[in-house]
Amino acid sequence: MKLLITGATGFIGKNICQRLIQEKINFSCIVRENSNKKFLLFNKISYFIFDGDIKNLVKYMNFEEFTGVIHLASLYLTQHKKDQVEDLILSNILFGTKILEASMHAKIPWFLNTGTCWQHYQGEDYNPVNLYAASKQGFESIARYYAEACDINFITIKLNDTYGLGDTRKKIFNLWRQSSKTGEQLLMSPGDQLIDIVHIATVVDKYLKLINLLPSSHAQYNLTSFVISSNKEISLKQLAKEYELKNKVKLNIIWGGAPYRDREVMTPKCKGYKL
Numbered sequence: 001m002k003l004l005i006t007g008a009t010g011f012i013g014k015n016i017c018q019r020l021i022q023e024k025i026n027f028s029c030i031v032r033e034n035s036n037k038k039f040l041l042f043n044k045i046s047y048f049i050f051d052g053d054i055k056n057l058v059k060y061m062n063f064e065e066f067t068g069v070i071h072l073a074s075l076y077l078t079q080h081k082k083d084q085v086e087d088l089i090l091s092n093i094l095f096g097t098k099i100l101e102a103s104m105h106a107k108i109p110w111f112l113n114t115g116t117c118w119q120h121y122q123g124e125d126y127n128p129v130n131l132y133a134a135s136k137q138g139f140e141s142i143a144r145y146y147a148e149a150c151d152i153n154f155i156t157i158k159l160n161d162t163y164g165l166g167d168t169r170k171k172i173f174n175l176w177r178q179s180s181k182t183g184e185q186l187l188m189s190p191g192d193q194l195i196d197i198v199h200i201a202t203v204v205d206k207y208l209k210l211i212n213l214l215p216s217s218h219a220q221y222n223l224t225s226f227v228i229s230s231n232k233e234i235s236l237k238q239l240a241k242e243y244e245l246k247n248k249v250k251l252n253i254i255w256g257g258a259p260y261r262d263r264e265v266m267t268p269k270c271k272g273y274k275l
Contacts, residue, residue, distance in 0.1 A: 007072030123269030164200030187257030
């Protein structure tokens with residue numbers, strides 16, 4: 001097995017790379033010229049700088065003889081601004097399509113994509129919560145061509161919320177951690193929305209499980225979506241109580257001090273097979 005990883009410098013990507021190193025699975029990463037390569041250099045991970053030229057990428061893939069792609073690269077925006085539309089399309093649709101096109105020419109057997117449960121607002125087969133989710137679905141729609149017309153096995157893992165040590169994203173636990181240190185008042189929604197939040201160790205375990213299945217599955221899982229779930233939904237308000245209890249802190253939260261977001265997901269309902 002020899003894998004090609006995109007998005008290796010993100011929170012999930014770093015954890016998957018560290019696990020692959022532990023498991024002694026051979027892999028390399030794709031990065032852009034302006035990517036922060038500190039993590040890759042520190043861990044002595046080989047990487048290819050992609051300048052957008054598909055021909056160069058195909059040469060690299062053929063030379064390395066990869067047996068699979070793990071596509072984690074993504075631009076995540078909860079609510080986009082009008083000047084961010086192009087970045088969303090370039091990052092979440094065009095970049096992935098170029099990787100798929102090169103994978104087809106290099107005859108890579110399988111491509112493991114990463115999607116989001118936000119593609120299924122109110123549990124519908126497809127109803128994007130936001131433009132980010134729409135861009136993830138857009139890429140899946142394009143990928144269907146490669147899965148149907150070309151000899152490549154395309155699979156998607158859809159994620160709910162994730163957390164864990166070393167997470168620097170602007171997620172709820174980091175917001176609460178900062179507030180617990182400063183006593184800063186937080187204006188939050190009423191807090192009745194349910195959350196399905198999964199620890200990064202579980203996420204990585206599930207990726208590795210599927211990675212080890214794919215080489216022997218042939219086209220069995222082609223165009224299949226899998227969901228990683230904690231199997232336990234908890235309200236945001238209850239989650240805050242759990243956080244206070246576990247960390248022995250008191251959060252200065254004003255519940256109802258802010259409205260729910262547009263198209264707030266009150267109950268997470270994702271489409272796919274649970275891993």
